Amino acid sequence: MAYTETVDAHDHHDHPPAGIWRWLSTTNHKDIGTLYLVFSGIMFFVGGAMAMVIRLELFKPGMQFVDPAFFNSMTTVHGLAMIFGAVMPAWVGLANWMIPLQVGAPDMALPRMNNFSFWLLPFAFTLLLIGFFVPGGAPAGGWTLYPPLVLQGGDSFPMAIFAIHLMGASSIMGAINVIVTIMNMRAPGITLLRMPLFVWTWLITAYLLILVMPVLAGSVTMLLTDHFFGTSFFSASGGGDPVMFQHIFWFFGHPEVYILILPAFGIVSEVIPTFSRKPLFGYEAMVYATASIAFLSFIVWAHHMFTVGMPLAGELFFMLSTMLIAIPTGVKVFNWTATMWRGSLSFEPPMLFALAFLFLFTIGGFSGLMLAIAPADFQYQDTYFVVAHFHYVLVPGAIFSIMAGVYYWLPKWTGHLYSMALGKWHFWLSAIFVNVLFFPQHFLGLAGMPRRIPDYATQFADWNMVSSLGGFGFGLSQLLFPILIWKCVRGGEKAPAQVWEGAHGLEWEVPSPAPYHTWQDPPSEAQIAHGAEH
Amino acid sequence: MNAGEELRRANRSLTAKLLLCVAGSALFGFALVPLYRVLCEITGIGDQQTLRSAVQVREVAQQGTDMTRTVTVEFMTSLPTVGNWQFRPAQETMAVHPGKLYEAHFIARNLTGHDTVAQAIPNIAPSQAASWFHKTECFCFSPQSFKKGEERVLPVRFFVDRALPGNLDRLTLSYTFYDLSTHVAAR
């Protein structure tokens, strides 16, 4: 096979160079995966610090700490940092680490591009974050960048646009790498329908990324030319339309939210069977459900815009198509439940996080169903109800499953078992506080509190205080996570190759820690047979 | 050795193919200009075609007026900045019969203190009614030059399509008057 030769051609050294140069020049999928995950962790705390500022200002009515313009920057950059800095790089990092191990490939298909796509990210986020120090302050028009408001931004506006271009380029390259790896580098015997679900969901996610990131890049470029080069794409004065931006943006934005959540489905579909000691129920149905969710994500975008004044036919179409998403999502939830049915369950940290995902993501799904009802959405749109909804699907949804994945594979990466007690503390504190933080926001939204406001009427004071307390608790409990990881990297009980009793998959066929180079020789028939029991 | 050379050759040919793709894409970009022209000619989208059909619909309009139905048309104006223009409709509403041609007037006055050019951008509410509201002549079709302090009456000729859905009985024609000189200066 062609790839064996190319891999041999540049992987002569078995031992990487020491020091910083190893990380700058690495083309090893495990090193790059680690870089992505560390970067994602840093951005998670940067974005989290901004969330703490937001919750601090909202702790009680009145303006106590920050200026409203700075508050708007906080919400804007919090959103951008969490979506593009924390969640997406975490998925790419997990993909880098695990996809080659799971499909029996020696590395990602395009290792040099892999290095490049990672190293774009620190520059992109530096550019975004130094916006706080330029005239006019950081971007404050919301992460959705709606014109004409975003065009009122200061010097940070073109910097943010360029940062988004860089993030988009990085994501596209990451996605190409994933697709090429999965399509060309699976070990003989790993057919598409024998791939683990994490690989499947990532394959579909990668296609979504390639399809929509250019749309985002195009729309922000149009913003740039509107601002600096006298075009009027989004300005009525030259025959343009600000609502057109929203259509283009959400044509990117809705698939984007599935980019954030589909790999989570993959992780949960790995973790629940392992700790239920039972194969995943309805494997093929899961694959088809994922694919149909991905397809539907392209025809529902305007449900983010029910209040812009669409014609009746448009509102009806987007309402009905959005409701359809409940069907494949429901199939997934039922399949996970059926996987646990008549299993033999144990509750290690990965399973706990996956179970919290199952319960809390379902709650997010229910509020999503409510939001789909267009007339009711006239009341929900742009309130804290929406904030509660998307934080339920993104925090206990995407972020909890990233944590489930990290807890699941951490012994494989480091070769050490981590402290189960500390992991359970992290879980219980996170799971309790995340609900204290976000559940009251449903009530706030229904009672009429708009989102993205730095101060509120006194009748919203009580639930905001509860929510802020939950926020501080959630923020503090996350500090346990890096502590646990650091301790696990430094030492601990030696982990066996098969870390979890019920785990299946090729990653458990290599020793722990996974050597620098794995699957130089494709896995044997027996290994595949053992690994591929879903 | 042999394998390495083969690989280099394969890479070279791939690079050449990719460069060809880039060149092809660039060419396609320029080729879109004549392609769009042809497309517009076939589908009837485009300036000359629209103007020609506007004359035709006026004739159609005058033939068939639906006297049984009355639709109220409201006129509204707005200005993106306060103080340097006066711009108002000469009449607030008109009761019109679908299919009949009407003329309405707007009055604009240049208070900017210099000669300038302005462009009115029309808008119909509710938006879905736009397909049944036809302007045959309008001051919004082209930029309007104004001398310093000049006041002028600007006409619009329009008719409401007979096919206007029955659940619409009131339309709003609104114009926003953008001063092109400030518009360009703001860039």
Next chain:
Amino acid sequence: MKMKKSGLLLSGLAAALLTMVAPTAQAAWALNMTQGISAISRNIYSLHMMVFWVCVVLAVLVFGVMIYSLVRFRKSQGAVPDTSLVHNTKAEIIWTAIPIAILVVMAVPATRTLIETDDATKTELTIRVTGYQWKWGYEYVGSGVTVLSTLDRDSNFARQLGSGIDPNSVPNYLLNVDHALVVPADTKVRLLISAQDVIHSWWVPALAIKKDAIPGFVNEAWFKIDAANTGLFRGQCAELCGRDHGFMPIVIDVRSKADFEAWLRTQKALQQPADAAAPAAAPATAAPASAANAAATVRAAPARS
């Protein structure tokens, strides 16, 4: 400084917990949406409640099965996995078909309500709403009466960074304006919503109307308030519109038809001579917009050219 503040906040929390039991005029610890003051808003409320209860029932069923499996099939209790249970076509068809049926049941009333909100025929009064950074302008089309509605002074003082004024001491903090939008009850009123600078969104929960105000474009909405529901109702701008997005509330003052006509006549008389004398500015004074707003006198908004 900040430490001291957070200490105060914590003691404030304890105090808040104690005072919570005392009944207040404001809906503290509110859990749900308002039913509103029009037929449409009540329709939307019942739609919301229907979907909510459907979700609750589904949640009880789904979470019930999940919790049962978590308890029943624990390894620590000696559960043995049944690894043959990986597929069951009958079950899969059932749990695909039942959600479809539920969705259809929900879609029918939702569609009906949507069509109802879309029917803007036979309106009796048109009010033009314009969003500015950061205030609302209203114009009663046909009478030329205009109202410019900004955050009231008390709230505006209290909301400044480090003002030292306790928001609880300001009545209707951040939800009060100098000049309310006066509207008649029992009348089908049409709103033409637009904006001058950036996108805003006009939202009054009691009317269940939220419509974006888009510069250069005009959006349409309508409401018909029940004859009995006069009084003041409050809302806010719902679309991020810059620095003071949180500080451009909406207050509607619903009056009986006769009261409204009288108010409009007075305003017209007050604003028209002002227009003739000084077309650009010259505010005139008028009667208070309402009893509750008695403190603030209504000044006629500058006539817009």
